[in-house]
Structures are given as C-alpha cells and as structure tokens.
Amino acid sequence: MTSSVRRLNEPRHAEVELDPASGRPSRVRWSGHSSPRTPRIARVEHVLDVWYVDDAWWTDSPVRRMYYECQFTEGTRLVVLYDLIQRAWFVQR
Amino acid sequence: MVAWIWLPRFLLRAAARAEGCALTGRAVALIERETAHPRVVQRTPEAAAEGVERGMLASRAVGSCPDLAVLEEHPGAVLRAQEWLLAALEGMGAAVEPRAAGVAVLETRGLEPLYGGLDALVAAVLERLGAGHGHDVRVGLGPNPFAASVAARAAQPGGVRCIAHHELRAVLEPLPLAVLPNANARMLAVLTALGVRTLGGLRAIDPGQVADRFGVPGLELWRLAGGEDARGVRPRVPAEPVVETLRFPEPVANLQTLARAVELLVERAVTRPDCASRAPRSVSVAAGLVGERSWRVRRVLRTPTVDARRIALTALAQLEQIPAPILEVQVTFDEWALREVEQPALGTPERVRRGVAGVRRAQEQVQATLGPGALLQVLEIEPWSRVPERQAVLVPKAPGDRTEP
Numbered sequence: 001m002t003s004s005v006r007r008l009n010e011p012r013h014a015e016v017e018l019d020p021a022s023g024r025p026s027r028v029r030w031s032g033h034s035s036p037r038t039p040r041i042a043r044v045e046h047v048l049d050v051w052y053v054d055d056a057w058w059t060d061s062p063v064r065r066m067y068y069e070c071q072f073t074e075g076t077r078l079v080v081l082y083d084l085i086q087r088a089w090f091v092q093r
Numbered sequence: 094m095v096a097w098i099w100l101p102r103f104l105l106r107a108a109a110r111a112e113g114c115a116l117t118g119r120a121v122a123l124i125e126r127e128t129a130h131p132r133v134v135q136r137t138p139e140a141a142a143e144g145v146e147r148g149m150l151a152s153r154a155v156g157s158c159p160d161l162a163v164l165e166e167h168p169g170a171v172l173r174a175q176e177w178l179l180a181a182l183e184g185m186g187a188a189v190e191p192r193a194a195g196v197a198v199l200e201t202r203g204l205e206p207l208y209g210g211l212d213a214l215v216a217a218v219l220e221r222l223g224a225g226h227g228h229d230v231r232v233g234l235g236p237n238p239f240a241a242s243v244a245a246r247a248a249q250p251g252g253v254r255c256i257a258h259h260e261l262r263a264v265l266e267p268l269p270l271a272v273l274p275n276a277n278a279r280m281l282a283v284l285t286a287l288g289v290r291t292l293g294g295l296r297a298i299d300p301g302q303v304a305d306r307f308g309v310p311g312l313e314l315w316r317l318a319g320g321e322d323a324r325g326v327r328p329r330v331p332a333e334p335v336v337e338t339l340r341f342p343e344p345v346a347n348l349q350t351l352a353r354a355v356e357l358l359v360e361r362a363v364t365r366p367d368c369a370s371r372a373p374r375s376v377s378v379a380a381g382l383v384g385e386r387s388w389r390v391r392r393v394l395r396t397p398t399v400d401a402r403r404i405a406l407t408a409l410a411q412l413e414q415i416p417a418p419i420l421e422v423q424v425t426f427d428e429w430a431l432r433e434v435e436q437p438a439l440g441t442p443e444r445v446r447r448g449v450a451g452v453r454r455a456q457e458q459v460q461a462t463l464g465p466g467a468l469l470q471v472l473e474i475e476p477w478s479r480v481p482e483r484q485a486v487l488v489p490k491a492p493g494d495r496t497e498p
Contacts, residue, residue, distance in 0.1 A: 005488050008485040055480055
C-alpha cells in the first residue's frame with residue numbers, strides 16, 4: 001500500500017503593505033484555512049524578529065526567504081515571509 | 094523430470110530494463126555499485142567479444158572497449174524481475190523453487206497432463222517468458238535439479254536441452270568441477286592440485302577418501318558428480334508479500350527521518366490482515382534514490398514476530414549504508430511463519446488499556462464511516478529544518494493500525 005503524504009504548515013499567499021520608513025510589513029491580508037472566502041486583515045503592531053533563510057541552494061527547489069515574526073494589534077502572532085524567488089508574500093504559522 | 098529455467102544475464106537485463114537501456118547489438122556491462130573499484134558482474138556478448146570479462150575492473154573494461162555502456166547493479170529491479178519470473182510460472186500452475194536470480198526450478202510431472210505432454214509444457218514456458226520475442230530463455234530438463242542445470246547451460250538461446258537418466262553419467266564425466274554448485278574455492282584448489290579436474294575424475298575417487306578429506310560437503314559434491322541429487326525441488330509457498338511504501342515530497346538525506354519512516358511503515362505493515370495468523374521471518378527495506386538508483390537490504394529476524402519495535406530495530410540496522418538521498422522507502426515482509434500465541438506484557442494498567450482500546454475503536458469507526466484517508470498522522474521528517482513546511486508531513490493512518498493512537 002502506498003501512502004501519499006502532504007506537508008504540514010504550507011505557506012499561504014498574503015497581501016502585505018510595507019511601512020515606507022522601515023520597509024517591513026505594516027498590514028497583512030490573507031485567507032485562513034477555516035474561512036478561505038473571508039480574508040483576514042491585520043495591522044502589525046510590532047515586528048518581533050527578522051531572519052533570512054537561504055537553503056537548499058544545491059537542489060532544484062532552492063529556498064530564499066525573508067521572515068518577519070509579527071505581532072498584530074489584535075494580539076495574535078504570525079510569521080510573514082517574503083519569498084525572494086517567487087517574489088511573493090506568504091504567511092505561515 | 095525437473096525443469097531448470099534459466100534467464101542468462103538476468104542482473105544485466107533487469108538493470109537495463111530499469112534504466113531504459115537497450116542491450117541488443119550493444120556492448121553493455123553491469124558493474125558493482127557503491128565500491129571504490131567496481132568490477133564487471135555481467136556483460137553482453139558484444140562486450141565479451143571486445144575483451145570485457147567478468148570480474149574485470151570497470152576502468153579496465155572501458156579501456157579495452159571504449160564504446161562500452163556501463164550500468165550499475167540495481168537490486169530493486171532484480172527483485173521485481175525475479176518476482177515476475179516466479180509469478181509467471183506460478184500462473185501456469187507450477188510449484189516453483191527460486192534457486193538464484195534468473196533461475197527457477199520446477200517438477201514437470203504434475204503439469205504435463207495439463208499441457209498435453211512435456212514438449213507442449215516446455216513450449217508454453219518458453220512462450221510465457223517471451224522466448225518468441227527475442228528474450229533469452231533456456232530450459233534444461235533432467236532427472237534431478239543438478240542434471241537439469243547442466244542441461245540448461247548446454248541449451249541454445251530460446252531452446253531446450255534434455256539429459257535423460259541413462260546418458261547422465263556420460264554427459265557429466267567430462268565437465269569441469271566448476272559446474273558443481275556450492276563447491277568452495279579451497280576444495281576446488283585441493284582437487285585441482287591432486288590432478289582432479291573433471292566430474293568424472295572426482296567420481297573415480299573412493300567416496301570414503303573424499304569424506305575423510307572434505308567431510309560431508311565433499312561427499313555431497315561426489316554424489317552430484319555422479320548425477321545423484323537427492324535434494325529435489327523445494328517450491329516456495331506463494332504468499333502475498335506485505336508491502337508498505339512512503340514517498341517523500343522531496344529527497345531525504347538524513348538518517349533520523351529515514352529511521353522514523355521505516356518505523357512508521359513497519360507499524361503499518363504489522364497491522365495488515367496478513368499478519369493476523371502469521372508472522373514475518375524477514376524484513377526488507379528498499380529505497381528509491383535520486384538519480385534513478387535503488388538500494389535494498391534484507392534482514393532475517395531472530396524469531397518470527399509481529400512486534401513492530403523488534404522488527405523496526407532489525408530493519409534499521411544497515412540504513413546508514415544508504416549512499417544517496419532517498420525519494421521513496423519501502424518495507425516488505427515476504428517470508429512468513431505461523432504466528433504463535435503471544436503472551437501479553439504484564440503490568441499495563443487496566444485503565445490505560447481501556448483508554449487506548451476506546452480510542453482505537455473510535456478510530457476504526459471514523460475510518461469505516463469516512464474512508465481510510467479520514468485519519469492522518471503527523472510524521473516529523475526534518476524537525477530541525479529552517480524551512481517550517483519541511484519539518485513534518487501528514488500521512489494517512491492505516492485502517493486497523495493498532496499502534497498508539
């Protein structure tokens with residue numbers, strides 16, 4: 001019996017407004033798994049951490065991302081990332 | 094009569110099939126894999142004509158035949174091809190004994206009435222194995238397996254050779270000692286030093302002297318040299334192997350991930366209905382590697398068991414030898430013993446047992462209602478990865494999986 005597997009915690013597309021001064025996310029709009037038709041919009045209160053990942057560059061699917069751990073005004077936290085290869089924004093738990 | 098069905102250059106053909114490499118009219122050699130100085134294992138007649146010999150260093154083989162195409166051994170493909178061979182013959186109603194890669198032995202007596210005689214049976218075997226389509230299949234017939242093996246070696250491609258009982262002695266006498274199965278090099282060297290080079294020469298020695306010098310193995314060879322093969326045909330008992338496979342979303346190169354995947358597959362395999370009345374005697378772990386390569390190891394269990402932890406411990410023993418990142422891993426149980434009644438472990442608190450049993454019942458009900466894909470299990474594959482979605486995957490939980498919910 002063959003099992004097909006799927007990844008946990010895949011990044012989800014997001015629309016991000018940047019703070020013109022810092023160049024960091026200030027407002028994020030994304031769709032959750034539970035309600036894909038009702039996008040969530042949240043304003044970033046603090047960017048808690050920033051890090052850069054350049055990985056798997058020796059494979060056919062390299063990863064180059066800038067991660068921002070954001071705390072929103074509503075109190076939740078989420079990781080927002082900019083994929084430097086796809087040139088697109090995503091959110092990830 | 095015993096039929097010895099032989100597919101020459103079987104390892105080469107299996108590897109070529111897996112790699113999509115044509116063999117006809119080309120100089121192709123199969124070489125050992127994962128060794129610093131690989132040697133030629135098998136080669137096509139065209140390669141042999143260019144001076145490529147078995148056992149020759151691959152570098153030397155390429156030097157002597159610049160057009161030589163080289164293939165690496167492909168154990169996974171050999172296994173599949175061997176199973177195809179045995180299943181094809183078993184599909185004809187034969188009870189088949191696998192003797193080696195590309196060799197199957199069967200007793201013809203029971204099948205002859207079904208096919209209208211020995212000739213028709215052999216023709217059906219050749220047809221079934223594709224001899225009419227250019228595949229090299231040879232059939233040897235003899236009163237016992239050894240005689241049949243000698244006959245198969247003398248057969249033409251796609252042909253049959255029969256050695257009758259009355260001509261057996263005359264055929265065997267001039268043959269070199271190397272045709273004897275299980276003759277070790279030391280024994281052959283001693284016999285050669287004594288001037289014994291043929292089966293007839295060995296047979297001419299007094300059996301008591303052979304037994305004094307070489308013991309029981311020597312006596313067995315002496316009997317074979319005279320065409321006496323008491324072993325007979327020991328067909329395998331066809332049993333559906335239990336196979337569990339996991340495909341990774343991307344190549345996996347670390348041992349911990351692979352070990353966890355193998356453990357998971359073993360846990361799934363032991364919950365299959367096949368393991369209800371029997372227990373595996375061996376476990377095979379096969380891996381599909383990047384670059385269309387494969388790797389396989391088979392481990393025999395100390396005692397047949399359905400204890401997933403014990404099987405997994407045995408299966409994990411040689412995983413560090415896998416030479417390349419893995420795309421797919423497969424666990425197979427293909428040898429079986431009757432399952433003995435197992436004594437449950439002492440000391441498990443009753444309430445824990447009841448709780449686990451309750452969750453299992455709930456799991457079975459969910460799967461019965463919503464289908465086998467309704468329950469998923471988290472498998473950590475690279476928990477240390479800096480890319481979050483590479484840390485874990487979801488795998489469907491097998492129906493009837495009795496591992497910890």
